[in-house]
């Protein structure tokens with residue numbers, strides 16, 4: 357008994373942006389981890405800014421994730437990043453990977469993990485949950501996401517127009533992530549069926565902008581915001 361402890365990778369959910377919105381366990385792991393990896397595409401990311409509240413700069417390692425659709429380029433970057441994580445795990449026995457919101461939602465952590473596991477079969481992980489961006493957005497807008505038997509859909513706007521339209525048709529609340537200008541066409545359908553919209557940017561940070569709008573204002577406003585919650589029935 358009392359066998360050898362496996363190298364451990366901690367997946368830390370950082371919440372939406374405010375360093376006060378991390379769990380106690382997340383803070384504990386960030387303080388104790390010998391190294392903390394953060395995703396970065398250019399310069400200091402919001403994830404890195406949050407992590408630097410809890411650990412020294414020299415313990416933070418940036419991992420580059422190219423924002424491209426070409427899966428071959430992405431796979432190459434994931435291989436490279438997984439090798440860096442494995443070498444830290446071999447050296448220190450543990451390390452953390454930290455990303456925004458909750459890691460179970462569209463996070464680079466779950467893109468990276470299979471590559472790490474392939475290189476290091478004897479590996480343990482602990483995943484620490486966190487506050488997703490849209491929960492922070494609902495809190496700032498002071499509205500519920502769902503009541504009673506309401507159905508919610510979470511839709512990344514990178515999905516096809518057909519799937520977005522089908523899902524949005526049935527949900528009482530649709531949460532739209534990864535907003536981009538081409539969303540506007542898709543919103544024409546949503547606009548027919550929904551009454552209220554909440555648009556949000558930089559939720560929970562000093563630069564937060566949250567606007568509760570009439571659904572008709574969406575087309576214009578959608579250019580400027582990162583996340584939207586559209587509701588079939590108006591709340592208040």
Ligand SMILES: C[S@@+](CC[C@H](N)C(=O)[O-])C[C@H]1O[C@@H](n2cnc3c(N)ncnc32)[C@H](O)[C@@H]1O
Nearest residue numbers: 372457458461462488489533534558559582583
């Ligand atoms: C790759 S997804 C990651 C979602 C994240 N794991 C979560 O739990 O919220 C990135 C999208 O989340 C939304 N997002 C993340 N943080 C946000 C914030 N603080 N304010 C508004 N939207 C945010 C935006 O729609 C962005 O395009």
